[in-house]
Amino acid sequence: MKGVILAGGLGTRLYPLTHVTNKHLLPVFNKPMIFYPIETLVKAGVTEIMIITSGPHVGDFLGTLKNGQELGCTHLEYAYQEKPDGGIADALAIAEDFADGDNLAVILGDNTTDADISKPIANFKDGAVIFLKKVTDPKRFGVAVFDPKDKTKIARIDEKPDKPASDYAVTGLYIYDNKVFDYIRMCDPNYIGRNQLEITQVNNFYIEDKALGWEELKSFWSDAGTFESLYRSNEYWAKKELKK
Numbered sequence: 001m002k003g004v005i006l007a008g009g010l011g012t013r014l015y016p017l018t019h020v021t022n023k024h025l026l027p028v029f030n031k032p033m034i035f036y037p038i039e040t041l042v043k044a045g046v047t048e049i050m051i052i053t054s055g056p057h058v059g060d061f062l063g064t065l066k067n068g069q070e071l072g073c074t075h076l077e078y079a080y081q082e083k084p085d086g087g088i089a090d091a092l093a094i095a096e097d098f099a100d101g102d103n104l105a106v107i108l109g110d111n112t113t114d115a116d117i118s119k120p121i122a123n124f125k126d127g128a129v130i131f132l133k134k135v136t137d138p139k140r141f142g143v144a145v146f147d148p149k150d151k152t153k154i155a156r157i158d159e160k161p162d163k164p165a166s167d168y169a170v171t172g173l174y175i176y177d178n179k180v181f182d183y184i185r186m187c188d189p190n191y192i193g194r195n196q197l198e199i200t201q202v203n204n205f206y207i208e209d210k211a212l213g214w215e216e217l218k219s220f221w222s223d224a225g226t227f228e229s230l231y232r233s234n235e236y237w238a239k240k241e242l243k244k
Helices: 035-043 059-065 088-093 118-123 180-186 199-208 227-242
Strands: 002-007 048-053 075-080 104-108 111-113 128-134 142-147 150-159 168-176 212-216 221-223
Touching (some): 035 111, 059 075, 088 180, 088 199, 111 168, 150 199, 168 221, 180 199
Parallel strands (some): 002 048
């Protein structure tokens, strides 16, 4: 299995910090933010990784990560998303040649977690697996709507709903088989009116084909794309590291 880290966008919610560098290179305690998703993949045995980025500060990644060997990568390459506001699925589409028919572990570059995902990756065969986390602010996320007849199954995913059907957010961590690229080609840029290719629509395609499973993250997880969540991530990792 190969890994893809999506580290594009303009980071406008973190202006003026992101006037200086890409959001995913901002510090989370003692490391650049993107170190955390790399470590999540490497700990799970995924060491061939592509980082997809965009915006005016893409060159900063090379100086920070180099060839990835210091972080345990056996292969690290970079790709450029020409449309930084094109959506997560638009960015993932760039990785098709890199995947070369293999399965993919995909994580957003602003996600920090100490969860061990090695077992779901080792057990993965086909379809898709998404990782959920109970949150206090589900309106910010894609939200799982569970089948009323079978609570172990997801009936659909609602993107940033005004009235969330559950408090289980879809985290930015996914496992996909190679069919993901066919689903991306089926995506409608006006799916929710943002002129983006939405990863939520991709996941709903898998649900329609009865090919999507899910895991709950019981360990710490947080995105770091707002000032509040960036602070929360810094606080958690500082406390954890200083206890060592």
